[in-house]
Amino acid sequence: MGLSVQPTRGGNVTTIDPPSQEGWVTTRLEFLVNWARANSLWPMPFGTACCAIEFMATAASRFDLARFGMERMSFSPRQADVLICAGRVPFKLAPVIRRIYQQMPQPKWVISMGACASTGGMFDNYAVVQGIDTIIPVDVYVPGCPPRPEALMHGIMMLQKKVMAERSTSKQYEEITIDPTSKLYIPPSRIDELAEPFGNSIHQTRSAP
Amino acid sequence: MRDIPHRGGPVNPSAATLAARFPQGVLRHDVTWGDTTVYIRAESARAIITWLRDDAGERYDYLVDVTAVEHRDALRPLEMVWHLRSLPYRRFLRLKAELDPAGPLVVPSITAVYGSADWLEREVFDMFGIRFEGHPDLRRILMWESYAEGHPLRKDFPLRGRFSRAEQLSQSLAANPEARYSMEELSVADAFHELPEEMKRRILADRRTEGA
Numbered sequence: 001m002g003l004s005v006q007p008t009r010g011g012n013v014t015t016i017d018p019p020s021q022e023g024w025v026t027t028r029l030e031f032l033v034n035w036a037r038a039n040s041l042w043p044m045p046f047g048t049a050c051c052a053i054e055f056m057a058t059a060a061s062r063f064d065l066a067r068f069g070m071e072r073m074s075f076s077p078r079q080a081d082v083l084i085c086a087g088r089v090p091f092k093l094a095p096v097i098r099r100i101y102q103q104m105p106q107p108k109w110v111i112s113m114g115a116c117a118s119t120g121g122m123f124d125n126y127a128v129v130q131g132i133d134t135i136i137p138v139d140v141y142v143p144g145c146p147p148r149p150e151a152l153m154h155g156i157m158m159l160q161k162k163v164m165a166e167r168s169t170s171k172q173y174e175e176i177t178i179d180p181t182s183k184l185y186i187p188p189s190r191i192d193e194l195a196e197p198f199g200n201s202i203h204q205t206r207s208a209p
Numbered sequence: 210m211r212d213i214p215h216r217g218g219p220v221n222p223s224a225a226t227l228a229a230r231f232p233q234g235v236l237r238h239d240v241t242w243g244d245t246t247v248y249i250r251a252e253s254a255r256a257i258i259t260w261l262r263d264d265a266g267e268r269y270d271y272l273v274d275v276t277a278v279e280h281r282d283a284l285r286p287l288e289m290v291w292h293l294r295s296l297p298y299r300r301f302l303r304l305k306a307e308l309d310p311a312g313p314l315v316v317p318s319i320t321a322v323y324g325s326a327d328w329l330e331r332e333v334f335d336m337f338g339i340r341f342e343g344h345p346d347l348r349r350i351l352m353w354e355s356y357a358e359g360h361p362l363r364k365d366f367p368l369r370g371r372f373s374r375a376e377q378l379s380q381s382l383a384a385n386p387e388a389r390y391s392m393e394e395l396s397v398a399d400a401f402h403e404l405p406e407e408m409k410r411r412i413l414a415d416r417r418t419e420g421a
């Protein structure tokens with residue numbers, strides 16, 4: 001393997017013989033898989049508003065998403081790794097974005113781009129979902145209204161770090177099934193009741209599926 | 210740039226001919242920022258708009274918009290608005306019909322006059338709850354069809370809606386979008402069994418709308 005350990009009087013001395021190392025890399029399988037995944041995230045752009053314009057700028061030549069292995073936009077969720085929700089999501093689109101997320105194969109990640117996708121933003125009204133994390137799990141929230149391409153790229157790099165840190169033994173890819181017979185189960189109405197006096201700045205209740 | 214006064218100025222000649230032709234249906238007119246508004250009775254809207262389109266001296270061949278206005282002043286009536294443009298005569302005319310917000314909000318549909326009124330009237334129905342008599346397919350268009358909170362642009366509608374956020378989200382997620390569109394808007398082959406009975410009958414009979 002090019003590395004040899006020779007016992008000497010002062011301790012072990014490792015000598016390296018570079019020519020005999022050619023063609024060999026030793027690493028952990030987990031690292032290799034994560035490295036491949038992190039550097040070829042295929043985005044499913046779910047652009048509904050002005051954030052999508054910034055997202056297009058990020059994908060175009062000046063900022064160039066291809067540097068992250070993301071130049072292949074996947075307009076079918078079935079060939080996508082990361083759902084980038086860019087823009088506000090009205091309630092009428094809620095079942096649509098959930099369906100899109102469900103259609104994506106595992107492993108999958110979600111970037112919530114901008115204030116509206118993350119919290120509803122300024123649209124605290126009857127029509128807009130107050131944060132897509134009430135519908136689907138979100139990995140990275142990118143703040144901004146809209147975020148500049150640099151901010152989105154920062155979010156993408158954060159997601160890459162997260163992907164690199166994943167362990168193959170973790171159970172995060174298993175779908176969560178709710179068991180109402182469990183002793184730990186709290187019905188949504190009870191969660192609302194508990195959360196109501198606190199909530200957050202947009203009076204969001206947390207029991208929503 | 211012309212200096213257009215806020216009130217007054219040249220009146221669209223159609224206002225005078227309308228008043229002469231429909232003495233019962235036309236109430237009054239005014240001019241705002243150069244555009245003439247004719248106030249009409251809601252029940253004669255279809256007759257007036259049909260005449261405006263067909264008369265050789267008017268020829269309002271382009272329906273720009275159908276909308277409605279509810280004012281913050283609760284004493285002011287709810288206004289139904291039609292915007293018409295006559296391309297041959299280069300005229301723009303705004304028709305308004307005042308409705309009592311407490312009474313039944315019913316206006317004759319003009320889909321038979323202008324086909325483009327179809328979706329515009331559906332939007333007014335969705336947002337204001339004004340019903341259009343004779344509309345072939347009066348459903349919600351912006352909100353989903355099972356939306357149960359009311360008509361969002363009415364002044365008595367709270368900004369955040371009537372239900373809790375959790376209830377709004379679970380109701381919207383329960384709506385199956387593929388079961389809610391007519392054949393022309395989206396293929397429903399996959400979700401045919403989930404359609405309302407009445408829509409199934411229409412699709413099987415190859416009829417787009419009830420009564421068509």
